[in-house]
Amino acid sequence: MNIIVCVKQVLDPELPPSAFKIDPEAKKAIAPRDRAPVISPFDENAVEAALRIKDAHGGTITTLCLGRDLDMAVVKKPLSMGADELVLLQDDAFEGSDSFATAYALATAIKKIGEFDLIFCGRQSADWDAGQVGSGIAELLGIPSVTPAQKIEIKDGKVVVERVVADGYEIVEVSPPALITVSNELGEPRYPTMKGIMVAKKKTATVWTAQDLGLDRSMIGASAAKSKMLKLFIPVREARCEFVAGETAEEFGANLALKLREAKLL
Amino acid sequence: MAEYKGVLICGEVTEGRLESFSLELLGIGRKLADDLGQELGAVLLGSGIGDAAKEAILFGADKVYVVDDPLLKDYQTDSYTAVMEKVCKQLLPDILLLGQGAIGRDLAPRLAFRLGTGVTMDCIELAIDPETKLMVQTKPVYGGNALAVLVCEQTKPQIATIRVKAMAPLERDDSRTGEIISIPAELDPAAMRTKVLDKVKEEVVGIKLEDARVVVCGGRGIGGPEGFSQLEEVAKLLGGAVGATRPPCDSGWVAAHLQVGLTGKIVTPDVYVGIGLSGSSQHIAGISGAKNIIAINKDPEANIFRVAHYGAVGDYKKVLPTFIQKCTELLSG
Numbered sequence: 001m002n003i004i005v006c007v008k009q010v011l012d013p014e015l016p017p018s019a020f021k022i023d024p025e026a027k028k029a030i031a032p033r034d035r036a037p038v039i040s041p042f043d044e045n046a047v048e049a050a051l052r053i054k055d056a057h058g059g060t061i062t063t064l065c066l067g068r069d070l071d072m073a074v075v076k077k078p079l080s081m082g083a084d085e086l087v088l089l090q091d092d093a094f095e096g097s098d099s100f101a102t103a104y105a106l107a108t109a110i111k112k113i114g115e116f117d118l119i120f121c122g123r124q125s126a127d128w129d130a131g132q133v134g135s136g137i138a139e140l141l142g143i144p145s146v147t148p149a150q151k152i153e154i155k156d157g158k159v160v161v162e163r164v165v166a167d168g169y170e171i172v173e174v175s176p177p178a179l180i181t182v183s184n185e186l187g188e189p190r191y192p193t194m195k196g197i198m199v200a201k202k203k204t205a206t207v208w209t210a211q212d213l214g215l216d217r218s219m220i221g222a223s224a225a226k227s228k229m230l231k232l233f234i235p236v237r238e239a240r241c242e243f244v245a246g247e248t249a250e251e252f253g254a255n256l257a258l259k260l261r262e263a264k265l266l
Numbered sequence: 267m268a269e270y271k272g273v274l275i276c277g278e279v280t281e282g283r284l285e286s287f288s289l290e291l292l293g294i295g296r297k298l299a300d301d302l303g304q305e306l307g308a309v310l311l312g313s314g315i316g317d318a319a320k321e322a323i324l325f326g327a328d329k330v331y332v333v334d335d336p337l338l339k340d341y342q343t344d345s346y347t348a349v350m351e352k353v354c355k356q357l358l359p360d361i362l363l364l365g366q367g368a369i370g371r372d373l374a375p376r377l378a379f380r381l382g383t384g385v386t387m388d389c390i391e392l393a394i395d396p397e398t399k400l401m402v403q404t405k406p407v408y409g410g411n412a413l414a415v416l417v418c419e420q421t422k423p424q425i426a427t428i429r430v431k432a433m434a435p436l437e438r439d440d441s442r443t444g445e446i447i448s449i450p451a452e453l454d455p456a457a458m459r460t461k462v463l464d465k466v467k468e469e470v471v472g473i474k475l476e477d478a479r480v481v482v483c484g485g486r487g488i489g490g491p492e493g494f495s496q497l498e499e500v501a502k503l504l505g506g507a508v509g510a511t512r513p514p515c516d517s518g519w520v521a522a523h524l525q526v527g528l529t530g531k532i533v534t535p536d537v538y539v540g541i542g543l544s545g546s547s548q549h550i551a552g553i554s555g556a557k558n559i560i561a562i563n564k565d566p567e568a569n570i571f572r573v574a575h576y577g578a579v580g581d582y583k584k585v586l587p588t589f590i591q592k593c594t595e596l597l598s599g
Contacts, residue, residue: 013409017547017569020411029408100379128407129528130387132375135343139379144459145343147372148529150522160463165368166531168468168523170340173461183529184512185522226384230402231415239559241574243566249580253588256560256578261596263576265537265558266504 001059001154001176003050004113005083006106006121006133007043009067009074012036013126020234027232029127037074042122046182047078048189049152050120057154060084062113066105068095072205079200080192086205087113093210096222099128103136105220108213110141117176118159123148123183131181138179146172150185270422273299274307274359275327276350278369282316287365289325289435291428294392295363296326296436298401301394304360307331309353309449311346313339323444326436330444331357335451340462341369347376349451354381356449359423361401363392366427374427384418385425390432401426409528409547410554430532431555468523473507475524480506481535481556483526485543486513487563487582494520496586497541503593509533511549527552541582545570562586 012035021030031037039047050061063078066089079086089105097105110119119138124131131147138145150169151162159176162169164183174180192200210220218224244255260266275295277288292308299306308327310318312334319330333349350373354362364370366388378385390413391404400417401424407414418424475481482501484494494508501508509526510519526533527549534555541562543549550573553559561574564581571577578585 011408013548014546017411017545017572020408020547022412027414029412098384099375100384103379123529124387126409129405129409130375131371132378132385132387135372135375136379139376145372145376146460147343162466163368164522165465167470168466170462171464171466173463174459178459184516185525187518188516226378226421227386227403227416227418229414229416232407232412233415234412237573239573239575241561241571241577243571243577243579246578249578249584250588252562252578252580253585253590254592256562256576256585257589257592257596259576260537260560260593263558265560266593266596 001053001057001117002115003053003059003061003118003120004110004116005043005046005050005061005063005078006119006137007047007063007065007075007078008040008125009037009065009070010040010125010127012038013041022232022234024233027229037071039074039077040122040126042124042126042182042184044189045184045186046120046122047081047083049149049182049186051082051190053152053154054082062087064106064109065089066094066102068092075205076200076203077192079203080196081190082196086203088205088207089213090207091209093217093221096225097220098225098227099130099132099136100226101220101224103133103140105210105213105215106133107137107140108215109208110137112208112213119179121179121181123181134179134181143177143179144174145179146174147181148183149180150183152180270358270360272305272307272359273302273361273363274309274357274423276362276364276370276373277308277310277318277322278365278367279310279312279315279318282314282318284318284321284325285365285367287367287430290431290433291363291365292322292326293435294428294433298361298392298394302360302399305329307357307359309333311338311349319446324438324440324442328444330446331449332446333449333451335453337453337455337458338451342458342460342462343372343376344458344460345453346373347380348453348457350377351380352452353449354423362423362425364425364427366429370427374425378425381423383421383423383425385427386416387427388429389426390429392426392428400424406551410551411547431534468521475507475509475526475531475533478507478533478535480504480537480539481509481526481533482506482539482541483509483511483543484514484541485511487542488514488519491519493542499590500539500586503590503597504537506535506537511543511546540570540574541586543570544568545573
């Protein structure tokens, strides 16, 4: 099985909310200087899903990443986990691209890569939380999609996917080529091994620009966005926490119960 | 450009009944339609829709479009997208709303790409701009750390999915009348490229998280599956259900379907107790509708205290036993 995994570099979502800052004028989040970006967590789940299939059935894994200001140490992580190739789509022309433009660029790059059986994406990115790009790539390539998955297995040449729904999961069968998005229910992604990190260091990424892909300029970048952002802001939290009194944890426990009774919550 | 008019919601029907968040869609859809002075339509896809169409009228729809076909029994991307594409091209709605559930979050983007229009996922607020008459869409981004306000100016329909429990349904009004219109699915089974082999329902012991009046959640700080039995005890005592943040689910300490947050369950209990969890934005997104938030964490700087109403700073292992003891005393006395 040859698998293409689309990954995105994002601001570390584990950043404490108190350290999260935005530039309201530019309508953008400000990247903190002291914190490196990461691969969007669901995309790491997608890499893990691909690695599990490679472990069981062989094949190659190509990771594909679109963005500006990409940090090589970050975008090479899938290689150090065990992926084979890395293709970067880097161009200032992508600045301000929405899900549509991103899916268009990624789908075009996937056509250029050529042969593949499966495409995996994270269920949604940790910055915009939209979850549109995967379905968009599938639509543009005219292939079926299943979203979001907690388990992906190959049986007799078919792909059997456990699709997460509110009260459990559905078992869905699809034939390749297909696109599947992956959710955290798949389980923790593996850590890169020392050997993996050394191998990744030596690998060079293929870098393509908008021109290399022959992209229609009117379909990428901020001017092509389907929706216009009017405003980006950090909501004000109104709650003020009342800490229970006491000297020891044991007292806190008892006093918390009393407090809840006082507030008529118990 | 052809004239796009009216608000259309895409409802979900399970076993002949409208899903509760379809009622929430009807509620906000009614408001937007009234603000525009236009009709509210509801499209229901499935097999054996029955009385759900009538129910949609009682909860606010002027017209209900029913696409009832055995091929629509299970949700499948190909069949639902094809039918919705056809319905949208026939009805030309100005606005289309879907729920941010298992169907909407898959269907909405695929449909938007097919129709070549914009979609905003997981909105928590929608309004009509009085001047432009466009739908102003507010959506949490960066895991809920920020809110983005968007409009889709150039293309129609304007599509949005709505976060579960973010909008209030209308009261059922038995005097409401409306029209029920049947639309044939005209599906080609050969064009359906996926097959649902089975559906597995997670077994729920006790009260469902979504329905619970009290929700007790644990995080990474619980330390392992054993700690969760203590949370079970608290939940049982308070008549609630246990949930978890992502790490305990990913580590297998608790079942995956207990995950509360942005991509898990959205809960709106009267009382929420967060224990040994930092209060990541992703988790807060799932509990922001809770009326009273109580937090127990040994780190006074933990983010959960920024949203909590009552807090206790301490090791949960030491706080809980006396908390349980006192609660038992108070409840029996």
